[in-house]
Amino acid sequence: METTATIRGEIVTFLQNRSMTINQFARISGINSGTLSNILNGHRPMSMHQLDRITDGMGLEEGYFYDLYIPECIFHTTPDWRRLGPFLLRCAELGKLGCLHRAARMTLENISYAPMLFDMAEALFNEDKHEAAALLYESVAECEKFQYSERLALCQYRLFVIGLGENQDENLQAAVYFEPYIDRLDDMYQLDAYVKLINVNISLQRWDKIVALGKRMGHKAKIHYQQNRYRFRTYEYPRKSVIFYILYSYLIQASMHQEQGDYDNAFYYVSLYEHPDWINKPNEEELLIIEQFKDWAEANRYMYGLMSGQPNALNQYVDYVDSREDEIFLALCNIMIAANRYQLHIDHILDRYKEHLVFKTQQNQLGKISDLVTLNRYTRLLAELGIYYLNSKQFDRGLAYILDSLEYSIRTKSDNGMLRCMGIFEQFRHFSSEETQRRYTELIQDVQKLSVYAWSPQV
Structure with a gap:
């Protein structure tokens, strides 16, 4: 049912019901009585600051009149960013995202507001008000969807992140x-x-895509390095020195060859x-990056040796990471x-590093490791622990780890992870206790819920 109520009408009704004069309410709200009179008579538009004072004076919750403010004070008068901008910010602060979205969409009927909406989205993004920022990015992107613009691309990048x-x-x-x-x-x-x-x-684990992206990144970074190698960085992005992206592209390609069992090419990359002799006069930040990649190179040499079956590689690998806390989980x-x-x-190794067998945020010398990558690794680690203990005929312990991995796979909606864990459990089901089977049944019900949701018709 549509309402014909207005903010001015609500204020007048409030005053009448309490037999209150404009002067009396002016003292309560802290707004000049002449200004208040002009607002009520429709001779003056209402600012956000005045609206919030009036709302407080009436004893109502913050943002109570925002739905009415959009048509009454923004779009049924001459559009004015001095009113619209503060309104959007207040909506973001109070979590009134429906009002924010509605106002933003109506604003873009005049595309000249797109740059201002974009700047506000950036400000909200930098304040970690991501839900509010996303609504503004979506509105700007919709406005510019037929344009080959950097602003459109940056909107899509922010929405992706x-x-x-x-x-x-x-x-x-995404x-x-x-x-x-x-x-x-x-x-x-x-x-x-x-x-x-x-x-x-x-x-x-999309290795073809990983390698393709890694090569493209490395190519662009090399061009950027050649063009800017003698310049000082004076801007916020990229977040790391350009040499990081070049070296990281090599690391990605080495990992791909290791995944394929091609250790000769893995060692080449x-x-x-490991030895980026082409870097010209590295600064302090670049020296830190060089040192980190040199450490990774040593660790990966031991790891590739271990994966290829070299007998002494395990002890060398463990000795290497023992003094490097950031490397133990990986x-x-x-x-x-x-x-x-x-x-x-490897029971002795698991006992030695048992405090690292839990999920927690990982870091290295260059910063925080992506939680997506860590979560995927941890889910796989649980499955491998389960397989290890099952092979050792410690069935209760092994199946507990398999079900932990299944739980994380459900949490991340990883089809491969779920199938792997279900296949292993069914293979060893006859060794499971009633309690373990009960937990498995509950997790399978969660899997089935995911399947029903995936196949339900979308309207």
């Missing part, structure tokens, strides 16, 4: 949708965007990021895979 979460299906859709826009981004954002796309695809992930591949006995 905001939309990333634990759901692998949604992350894949990555596929964003990728065509990446080359439209300004150079200072483009390299960081490549890293984020690569991280999403690492969590999804390790040498490229090392355990790799060691578990090798242990199951070559039937290695």
Whole structure:
């Protein structure tokens, strides 16, 4: 049912019901009585500051009149950014996202407001008000969808970053949708965007896509380095020195060859990021990056040796990471895979590093590791631990880890993870206790709910 109520009408009714004069309410609200009179008589538009004072004076919750404010004070008068801008900010602060979205969409009937809406979205994004920022980015992107503009590309990049979460299906859709826009981004954002796309695809184990993106990133970074090698960085992006992206592209290609069992080429690419002699007069930041990649190169040499079955590589690898706290979790992930591949006995290693067998945010010298990548690694680690203990005939312990991995796979909606865990459990079901079977049944019900949701008709 539509309402014909107005803010002015509500104020008048409030005053009448309380037999209150304009002067009395002016004292309560802190608004000049002449200004208040002009507002009530429709001779003066109401600012956001005045609206909030009036709302407070009437004893109503903050934002009570925002739905009415949009048509009454923004769009039924001459549009004015001095009123609209503060209104959008207040909506973001109070979480009134429906009002914010409605006002933004109506605003873009005049496309000249697009730059101002974009700037506000950037401000909200930088304040971590991501839901509000996303609504503004979507509105600006819709306005510019037929234009080949950097602003459109940056809107799509921000929406991609905001939309990333634990759901692998949604992350894949976000990555596929964003990728065509990446080359439209300004150079200072483009390299960081490549890293984020690569991280999403690492969590999804899409190796062909990972390598393709890594090569493109490396190529662009090399061009950027050659063109700017003697300049000082004076802007916020990319977040790391350009040499990081070149070396990271080599690391990605080394990892791809290792995944394929091609260790000769894997070691070749390790040498490229281990000894980057082409870097000209590295500054302090670049020296830190060089040192980190040199450390990774040493660790990966041990890891590749372990994965290829070299007998002494396990002890060398463990000795190496023992004094490097940031490397232990990843090392355990790799060691578990090798242990199951070559039937290695590693109880002493698991006992030594048992505090690292829990999910937590990972970091290295260069910053925080993507949570998407860490979550994927941890889910795989749980499965490998389960397989290890099942092979050791510790069935209760092994199946508990398999179900932990299944739970994380459901949480991330990883089809591969769910299928892997269900297949292993069914293989060892006859060794499971009633309690373990009950937990498995409950998790399978969660899997079935995901399947029903995936196949339900969309309207």
